[in-house]
Amino acid sequence: MIAVKAEGIYKYYKSQGGKKEVLKNVSINIEEGEIFGILGPNGAGKTTLISILSTLSIPDSGKVEVFGIDALKDPNNVKCIVNISSGNPNFPWSLTVYENLKYFALLYGLENMEGSINNVIGMLELEKFRNTRFDSLSTGTKQRLSLAKSLLNDPHLLFLDEPTVGLDPDMAIKIRKLIKKIHDEKGITIVLTTHYMKEAEQLCERIAFIKNGEIIANAAPGELKRQMKLGEKIIIDYEGRFEITSLNDIPKILDIKYETGRVVIIAENIESILNTVLKKFCDVHINNIEISQPDLEDVFLQLAH
Known part of the structure; x- marks a missing residue:
């Protein structure tokens, strides 16, 4: 009812x-x-x-x-x-x-x-x-x-x-x-x-x-x-030289944010592409990997602005 x-x-x-x-x-x-x-x-x-x-x-x-x-x-x-x-x-x-x-x-x-x-x-x-x-x-x-x-x-x-x-x-x-x-x-x-x-x-x-x-x-x-296509995030901190364009051929990636020593990848299903992503970093030293789910605050910020 x-x-x-x-x-x-x-x-x-x-x-x-x-x-x-x-x-x-x-x-x-x-x-x-x-x-x-x-x-x-x-x-x-x-x-x-x-x-x-x-x-x-x-x-x-x-x-x-x-x-x-x-x-x-x-x-x-x-x-x-x-x-x-x-x-x-x-x-x-x-x-x-x-x-x-x-x-x-x-x-x-x-x-x-x-x-x-x-x-x-x-x-x-x-x-x-x-x-x-x-x-x-x-x-x-x-x-x-x-x-x-x-x-x-x-x-x-x-x-x-x-x-x-x-x-x-x-x-x-x-x-x-x-x-x-x-x-x-x-x-x-x-x-x-x-x-x-x-x-x-x-x-x-x-x-x-x-x-x-x-x-x-x-x-x-x-x-x-x-609906907002916020996706899940994987944050990789690394040392060494990395070509950001090497990630472009991976499906399900919604967005990539890059700065020296750090890459933030937003994807529909991180778990399904995690191994493929990590293989791209085989020539650099990875210091830290963090995976996070989007929350309602991310939705609110996107809708409110």
Whole structure:
């Protein structure tokens, strides 16, 4: 089933020069049960798109369906089955963890309010902070509270907007594990925005890249790498005289970068041509060989510029 179907989304904001186009003809389908990433540089339109898909904002034109419900005509029914967690959570500062969760449970009109609160407190390991005021919590604990709030209504669709922004590496790893655990145990469809490419690569099954308000790529991380023809790299440091042109007749090589004493070869499948490449270096002394796979950061850099 399609969890989210967006077609032809446009969004404008007023500016001094008239109006600014923030989203341009954005169309995406998000499958039920997947973790879908939305990536792009600052100002690309990621948060605006999340706001529209979660019914917090209305597009100037286009269609949005969430689990078959028209999100523009019937936003209240959509709100019952979605929730959102921001990387910069802002809760009533004088309320405790429990009081904040009770406040939102009341807003959501939950029937089994105490049960829902206790469930998310246990899931996010917040019991020892139950009676701690929001303004006394660490950044990481605030993030966990934000996640707990977003799970109160047992949503079918969860939006996570920069869930690990500003966290130290250890806490970011814990939050990612929590997200993965929540997804695996509950089967929730998750839409994630992040600036951390390793986070996206670890969590997301598919990724859409937004640039200047337009989706310029949409595929699984591995497929994106293949589409960009980034290839694998073999870096060879050597001593002696080497003719770079001797590599030109080797198939599957996508690019060769050369400087004195070093050659960087980018190929579709390094393993299949490694022996052939090394034979070309038989008359020189090899100091070091390094083989590396392309990562999502390479894709991001290529798409963002």
